[in-house]
Amino acid sequence: MITILDYGLGNIGSLKNMFKRIRQNVNITSSPCQIIKSTKIVIPGVGSFDEAMNRINNIKGLKEALNLKALHHKIPILGVCLGMQLLTHKSEEGTLDGFKWIPGETKRFPKSSKFKIPHMGWNEVSSRNLKSKLIKNINHDDRYYFVHSYYVKVHNEDHSLLKTKHNIEFDSAINKDNLYGVQFHPEKSHKYGMKILKNFSEISC
Amino acid sequence: MLRKRIIPILSIQNDSLVKTINFKKINYIGDPCNTVRIFNELEVDELVICDIRASLDKSEPNFKLLQDISSECFMPLVYGGGIKSLDQAKKIFDLGFEKIIINSFCFTVHNILSKIASSYGSQALLCSIDVKKNFFGKKLVYSHSGTHNTNHTPLFWAKEVEKRGAGEILLTSIDREGTWKGFDFDLSSYIAKNTSIPVIGHGGASSINDINEILSKTDLSGVALGSMVLYQKKGMGVLINFPNKRLLSQY
Amino acid sequence: MIKYQLEKHYLKTAKKRVKVCSRCIYDERVPQIYFDAEGVCNYCKLIERLSEQYGTNTKLGEENLKNIINAVKLNGKSKKYDCIVGVSGGTDSSYLLYLCKKWNLRVLAVHYDNTWNSSIASENMRKVLQSLDIDLYTLVVDNKEADDIFKSFFLSGVPEIDASTDLGFTETLYRAASKYNIKYVFEGHSFLTEGITPLGKNYFDGKYISSIHNKFGTQKMITYPLMTFWRFLWWTCVKRIKRIRPFWYVCEDKEVMRKFLEKKFDWQYYGGHHLENRITSFFHSVYSPQKFNADLRNNTLSANVRNGNMKRLDAWREYNSDPFIEEELVSYFKKRLCISDKEYEEIMNSKPKFWYNYPTYKKKFELLRPIFWIFVKANLVPESFYIKYCFPNKNQK
Numbered sequence: 001m002i003t004i005l006d007y008g009l010g011n012i013g014s015l016k017n018m019f020k021r022i023r024q025n026v027n028i029t030s031s032p033c034q035i036i037k038s039t040k041i042v043i044p045g046v047g048s049f050d051e052a053m054n055r056i057n058n059i060k061g062l063k064e065a066l067n068l069k070a071l072h073h074k075i076p077i078l079g080v081c082l083g084m085q086l087l088t089h090k091s092e093e094g095t096l097d098g099f100k101w102i103p104g105e106t107k108r109f110p111k112s113s114k115f116k117i118p119h120m121g122w123n124e125v126s127s128r129n130l131k132s133k134l135i136k137n138i139n140h141d142d143r144y145y146f147v148h149s150y151y152v153k154v155h156n157e158d159h160s161l162l163k164t165k166h167n168i169e170f171d172s173a174i175n176k177d178n179l180y181g182v183q184f185h186p187e188k189s190h191k192y193g194m195k196i197l198k199n200f201s202e203i204s205c
Numbered sequence: 206m207l208r209k210r211i212i213p214i215l216s217i218q219n220d221s222l223v224k225t226i227n228f229k230k231i232n233y234i235g236d237p238c239n240t241v242r243i244f245n246e247l248e249v250d251e252l253v254i255c256d257i258r259a260s261l262d263k264s265e266p267n268f269k270l271l272q273d274i275s276s277e278c279f280m281p282l283v284y285g286g287g288i289k290s291l292d293q294a295k296k297i298f299d300l301g302f303e304k305i306i307i308n309s310f311c312f313t314v315h316n317i318l319s320k321i322a323s324s325y326g327s328q329a330l331l332c333s334i335d336v337k338k339n340f341f342g343k344k345l346v347y348s349h350s351g352t353h354n355t356n357h358t359p360l361f362w363a364k365e366v367e368k369r370g371a372g373e374i375l376l377t378s379i380d381r382e383g384t385w386k387g388f389d390f391d392l393s394s395y396i397a398k399n400t401s402i403p404v405i406g407h408g409g410a411s412s413i414n415d416i417n418e419i420l421s422k423t424d425l426s427g428v429a430l431g432s433m434v435l436y437q438k439k440g441m442g443v444l445i446n447f448p449n450k451r452l453l454s455q456y
Numbered sequence: 457m458i459k460y461q462l463e464k465h466y467l468k469t470a471k472k473r474v475k476v477c478s479r480c481i482y483d484e485r486v487p488q489i490y491f492d493a494e495g496v497c498n499y500c501k502l503i504e505r506l507s508e509q510y511g512t513n514t515k516l517g518e519e520n521l522k523n524i525i526n527a528v529k530l531n532g533k534s535k536k537y538d539c540i541v542g543v544s545g546g547t548d549s550s551y552l553l554y555l556c557k558k559w560n561l562r563v564l565a566v567h568y569d570n571t572w573n574s575s576i577a578s579e580n581m582r583k584v585l586q587s588l589d590i591d592l593y594t595l596v597v598d599n600k601e602a603d604d605i606f607k608s609f610f611l612s613g614v615p616e617i618d619a620s621t622d623l624g625f626t627e628t629l630y631r632a633a634s635k636y637n638i639k640y641v642f643e644g645h646s647f648l649t650e651g652i653t654p655l656g657k658n659y660f661d662g663k664y665i666s667s668i669h670n671k672f673g674t675q676k677m678i679t680y681p682l683m684t685f686w687r688f689l690w691w692t693c694v695k696r697i698k699r700i701r702p703f704w705y706v707c708e709d710k711e712v713m714r715k716f717l718e719k720k721f722d723w724q725y726y727g728g729h730h731l732e733n734r735i736t737s738f739f740h741s742v743y744s745p746q747k748f749n750a751d752l753r754n755n756t757l758s759a760n761v762r763n764g765n766m767k768r769l770d771a772w773r774e775y776n777s778d779p780f781i782e783e784e785l786v787s788y789f790k791k792r793l794c795i796s797d798k799e800y801e802e803i804m805n806s807k808p809k810f811w812y813n814y815p816t817y818k819k820k821f822e823l824l825r826p827i828f829w830i831f832v833k834a835n836l837v838p839e840s841f842y843i844k845y846c847f848p849n850k851n852q853k
Contacts, residue, residue, distance in 0.1 A: 009325075013301035017276055046298065047325045115207075116403045116426060118328035118372055122250055123207045143208070145251075145281055147303060147328045149372075166207055188281045188303065190248050221599055233679070236571035236599030238792065239734075246575035273791060437585060442594025443569060446582045 002201060003038035004028045007055045007062070010044025010083065014187040015197075022194060024201045032061035036068065039075055039205040045082025049106065049150070050094030052082055057096075070101050074178040076203045078134075084174065084181030085152055093150050102176045104154035115167035118149040123184075125162040125172050132161055133203050134180050134196060135173065142192040144172070144184035152183060209420045210427030211448065213244055213434045214253040214407060217286070220270055224435055225257065226383030228335070228351035234435050234443055237270060242277045244434075247447045251281040253306070253375070253429055255333075259287025260309040260349050268296055275301035285333055285375075289314045294321050298329065306375060308333040309348040311366060312355060322370030327402075332371035334362055336392060337379035344392060351379045359392060363400050373403045375429060381409030383432055385439040388419050397424035405429050411439065417454045480651075480758035481771045485749075487654045488849070499652060503762065506647050506839070510704045513648075521705035524835075525559050528640045528700075537564040539640040539700075542629050543585075543592070545577030545732045548644030550584045550723055551713040552702065556642065557588045564636060568628040568681070569596040570621045570735060571603075572792075574782075576724050577732035583721045593635075595628040598679040605665070605680060606735055607793045608672035613809035615748045618739045619660035620680065627681040629699075630691040639697055645838070646703035648763060649710045651755040652840055658752075659811040659818070661845075662688070667815045685817055692836040699838055709765060710756075727780045734782070738789050741779040747804050753779060812849070821845040 002019060004012055006028045019026045027034065035041065045052050056062055069075050079087045088098045091106035098106070109117045122143045127135060151170035154160050162173035164183070174181045180200065186193030215237065216223050222234040234240070237254070244252055254274060256266060266287050275282060284297050285306025297305055310317055311332060321330050336359050337347050346357045355362070363374055376396055378389035386409050393406035403426035406419060410433045419425060430448075437444040475484040478495035489497050511517035532538030538561045543549040556563045565585055585592055602620070609617045629641045662684045669677060691697050717723035726732045745751045757775050760766035790800055812818075821828065825846040831837040 011298075011301060011303070013272075013275060013299060014279075017301065018279060021279070046303075046329060048323070051324060111401070113401065116401060118326075118403075119207065120328060120373065120403055121207050121210050121426065146207075147281070149326070149328055185281070185303075188279065190279050193279065233596055233598060235569060235596050236602075236792075239571050239573065239599070242788075243573065243575040243578055247579070276791075437582070437592040437594075442567060442592040443596050444567070444582055444585075444592055444594060445573070445575075445578045 001038070002026045002040045002042060003035065004042045004044060005035070005066075005083075006030045007052065007059065009047040009052050009055065010080070011046055011185065011187055012044055014185075015042060015044055015080070018187045018194060018197055019201070022198050022201065024197075030059055030062065032059070032065035035062065035065040038069065040201070040203075041066075041069060041075065041077045042200075043077065043079045043083035043086060045080065045084075045086060047082060048093055049082065049085060049091035049098070050096045052086055053094070053096040053098065056086075063099075066099065070099070070179060075205055076178050076200065077180065078200050079179075079181040080187070081148060081183060081185055084183050085148075085150060087174070087179060087181050088152055088154075091150055101179050102154060102159055102174055102181065103156060104152055104159070104171075104174070106150045106152050108150050110167060112167050118147055119151070119166040120147045121145070122189075123164050123166065123172075125164050125184075127162055128157075128160050129175070132175055134175060134182075134199050135161060136199060138192070138195060142195070144182075144186070144189040144192055146172070146184045148183060152181070208250075209425065210250045210405070211416065211453065212251045212253055212283075212405065212427055212429045213249055213447065214255065214429040214431050215240065216255050216257045216431070217267075217270070218256070218258050220267060223257070224383060224431060228257075228379050228382060230383075235445075238273050238277060240445055241274050243445045244447065245278050245280065249280060249447055250427075251283065252278065253283045253285070255284075255306065256286025257350055261352070263287075266293060266297065268300065271297065271302070272300050283331060285331070289317060291320050291324060294325065298325060304329050304331050304373070306331040306333045307371075308335065309350075309353075311369075312348050316369075318366060318369040318371055322372070327370050327372030330371050331373045331375050332366040333375040333377065334359060334366070334396075335377045335379050336389075347379065359396055360399055363396050363404075367400055367402050371402065373405065373426075374400065375405050375407060377429075378408035382407070384409055385411040385432060387411055387415050388428070390419060390423070393419060393425050394423040397426075403427070407431070413448050413452050416448065421454060476772070477758075480761045481754055481768060481775060482654075482758050483754075486754070489654070499654065499758075500762065502652060502843070503647055506652075506704070512704060512707055517705040521702055524700055524702075524705075525561065528561060531639050532562060535637055536562070537591075537636055537638055538562045539642050540564050540566050540629055540633050540636075540638050541642045542625060542644070543567050543581055544625075545573070545580035545726075546644075547710060547713050547717065547725075548646065548649075548703065550580055550717050550721070551708070552642060552644040553584055553588055553590060554717075554720070555702065557590070563588075563590050564632065564638065565590050565592045566629050566632040567592060567594045568621065568625040569594050570624065570733065571597065571599040572734040572736075574726065574732055574734055574737075576726045580717075580721075580723050580732070583723060584717070587721050593632045595624075595631065595681060596679075597624065597681070601675050601677060601680050603793055604673045604675035605669055605677070607795070608669045610743075610793065610795070610803060611672040612668045612814070613803070613806055614668065614811060614814070615739075615744055615750065615808065616658055616660050616664075616811065617743055618736050619658075620665055621733070621735065623660050623662060623665060623683050624681050627683040627687065630683075630687075630695070630697055631681060633697045634691070634695055641697060641699050643699060643701050643838070644703060645701050645840070646707050647759075647840065648703070648707045649756070649759050651759040651762075652843070653752075653755060659816070659844075661685075661817045661821075664811055664814060664816040671814075685820065692831055696836065698835040700835060701838060709763065710760075711765065727782075734785065734788065737782055738785055741781045742786060742789075743804075745779060748808055751775065751779065818845065818849070822848055
C-alpha cells in the first residue's frame, strides 16, 4: 500500500491513476496517524514552496510524523516535483525551511533569452548511479515531463541520481538512503514515468 | 535537450468534440473521452482541452467530463474554458490537469492571473491570446471566442499577461484556424521573440513541413494542432492521428 | 461424429460432452445446426456450396471478379472515384484497399465512426490510406446518441449490443456512394476466412434497432444513420448501388494478409476478429460469452480449420480458453454508459432476451423472399443476407 500525502497541492488524481494502472493500491491522506502507519509515502507538489510548507506545517502533528517516518523508521519516501524540492533545506522561491532531509537547496533558473523559464516540456536525463533501485531499468533516451521554475542542487554529489540540462545542469532526481526525489512528473510521462513509479513500488519497505 | 512540443488541441461543446474554422462553422468530431484515450495511446507530448462555449454561455466547466478525460491520460493535460475563480482552478488541478488556460476572464475578472499564479505557480497558468485582423487589417486581440475586440495589440497583451503571472502563452491566429493555410509565421515569430515565457503557436497547420519550418525558424516553444490531428486530410473525413515522430526534426 | 470434453469454465451451463462437426468445430449448441451421416455440419456444406457457386480461388472466381472490376471501371469513367471500400482498420478492409489499388481502381474509403475506436484502428486506417494515397469519408455519430443506443441494447437484455454499428456502417456506405454518385461498394467479408454467422444469431435490422431504442433510449436519434426498410429500397431499387464481396471470388489466407499488412504498412494486429473497436470488443470478449454463453470465436476458428490453417484439436482448445480482454475494457464500458457496478451485475445476470421478442422486419423479409432473390442476382444484396434473413427461423418462438 502506497500512501500519497494530500496537503492540498499536487497531482494526486494523476498519481492515483498511474498507480492503479500498475496495480498498486494507494491511500490518500493528510492524517498524521495514517502517516505513522504507512510503509511507503509519496509527497506530490505543484505550486509554490512556502505555500506547500505552510500547509504542511499547519496540519497539527504532520511534520513530526513525516520526520519520524523519514529519519527514524526510514521507510521509502518519494518527493515528486515540488515534493522533491521540499526534501531540501530551503528555496529561493520562499522564506520557509524545507524538510532538510537531503542537504541541498532549491534555486531559481537564471534568466535567459534562449532558455525560457519555467523549464517546461519533455527532456532527457543522464544517470549518475545505475545501481539505484529507482532507476534500475531506464534507457538513455527515456524522456520525462518537467514543469518548474526552480531547480535543486544537492550539496553532496553522492545524493544526485539523475541530471538534466536546461541552460545549466541540475539534479533531476536525488536519493539519500530511503529518501528519493524526482523533479519531473512520472505520472505524466507515459511509459517512462510508469517505470519509475513501478520501481518505487517495488523498493522493499 | 528540452524538446519543442507538439500538442493536439481539442474543442468541446455540449460534451462533444467539435472543430471550428475561424472560430465559426462547427463540425462534429466525436467522443471526447475516446479521442483523448487514442491520443494517450499515441503518446502525445501534451493535450489541450478547450470548452469553446463556456465563456460565452457563462457556464461552469463540466467537471465530470474533465474527470473522465483525466483518468484516460498519462501525459500533461491543459484545460481552458470558463475559468474565472480560484475555486474553479483548484477543482481542475485536483482532477489531474497540469495547467489551466485563462482567456476571456483576464479582461473582466480583476487579478485572476496573479491570484492563480501565486497559489499554484506561473508554470500552471497559460494565457490564451486569440488574434484576428480587424476591418482595417490590423491584428488585434479578441476575447469571448473571437467575438469581442479588446483593441489590444498582441505584443502589448502578451507582455501584460506575462507581467500578471502567466507562465505560458497559447497564441492563436483566428484567421488561420481550421483553414489548413499554414501558421501565421510573422505573428508567432514576433511574439515568441519578444516575450520571455514560452509561446505555443496555433492556427492553420497543414503539414509536417509547416511544423518543422516554424519550430526551426522561430523561438516558439511548441505548436498546437487542430485540424491536422482530427481529419485524414483537408476536406476529407474524421480520423484521429498524430504526426509521425520520425518525420519531425529535432529542435 | 467426434465428441469432445467441454472445458469452458466460465460458461454457466457447462455440459460434459458435446457433439462437434467432424470438419470444423461448430458444435451442437450452434443455432439451427444439423449433421449429415459423416458428421459434417450444414454450415460446412453451405460454405462448400458458396465456394462452388462463386468459384472461390478458381479460374471461374478470377474470371467473375475480373468482369466485375471491368464493369466498375466502366461505370467510374468521368467520376472522381470508381468504387467505395468500407474500412475499419481491420485485416480484411485494409487488405482490400491494397488489392483495389493493385487492380487500378480509384477508391473512396468510407468509415462509420461509432466513437468507440481504439487507437490501433485509427492508426491502421491512417497508415494504409496514407501509403496508398486513398481519400477517406467518415460519418461520425454523435457520441451521446451512440451511447444511448448501446445502452438501450444493454438494458433490453438482447445479445446484439453492436447491431447499430453494423447497420450504421452499411447505411454510411450507401450514403457515401450516393453523395459521390458511385455505384459499387466493396465489402471485405469472406465466408472462407470468417464463416457464415449461424442463422438466428446476431440478427439486426432498422426496425429492431428503433424498437429497442424507443423502449429503452432517452436521446433522440438525429445523427445516427438508421437504415429503415424504405431507405434500403431507395438505395437498392432507385440508386441501384451494388454490393460486391471480392473475397468471395478470390481469397487470400488471413495470416498471409496480416503478415503482408504488417510488413508493407506497419499495420498492427489487435488480438482478434473485430477487436479494433471497443464496443465490438466488449460484445465479443465479455458480453456474448458471459451473458449468453455464446463465444463467437468459433466462426473464425472453424474457418481456419476448414481452410487447413489450424488443427481441429488446437482450434477446439483455443475456443475453450479465455478470450483476450483489453485491460479496463469493462470499466471503460461502464464509465461511458454511466452504468453502476450494481446495475451492470444485475443486467449481466438477468434473463436473456432475443430479437424475436421485439418488432423487426423479419416477416417482411420472408414475405419478399422472391424479390430479394432478384436483388441477390443483381448484386444489390449479398447472398449471405438472403440466406440469413429471408427464411423462417426455427428458433423463433
